Amino acid sequence: MSRVQLSPVVLIGDIVRSRSSADRRGLHRALESALADTNARVDHVEPLEVTVGDEFQGVYTHLGAALEAALRTRVALRERAETRYGIGRGATTTLDAKRGIKDGPAWWAAREAIVAVEEEARRAALGHVHTAYRLAEGEPDDLGTSVAVDAALHCQDHMVGSLSERSGRLLRGLLEGMTQKELAAAEGITPSAVSQRVRTDGLAVILRCHELLRTLP
Structure with missing residues (x-):
């Protein structure tokens, strides 16, 4: 039996309230560094690159890779700024290769997803939710997988957004x-203190969720 050819996955991200940053140049450098690190660690069709302003985008073969790229980038930038992500699956088209202008259902779906994240952030109870996934019209969604992925992202995002700065650094280190x-040596604390944070702050749960999501085709 032949396997169904899956459509590519588009990731669109941006920095939340970037215009209010007191050091926009430093923030931009941090963004470029985070994207370079993510590109080196996650397989991609098109690498994450800054486009207009503080928006960035990339293309992946698998949904799991796009989700991994979003988490790694968010965690890497978390001490400087919060970021949000829209992920869409569908067909893609390049309108202008020289200027990097892309189009197609996957891009529309990713844009719809990031707009949904922005709208949800206005609700205090969902303030930590920073990632959403949408399928382009006509894309198969056997057994409602897209809804399950979105539910997992809500939980993962809330846990990441609730971390202290130190626990956020520990999560980044564990991901690396x-x-x-x-x-423990890097933070100047004991290994037992690290172990306690891994348990009580839910870092092990975040990592397990990440491990499962990154396997998605």
């Missing part, structure tokens, strides 16, 4: 493959 002993 650092050991708890190495993280």
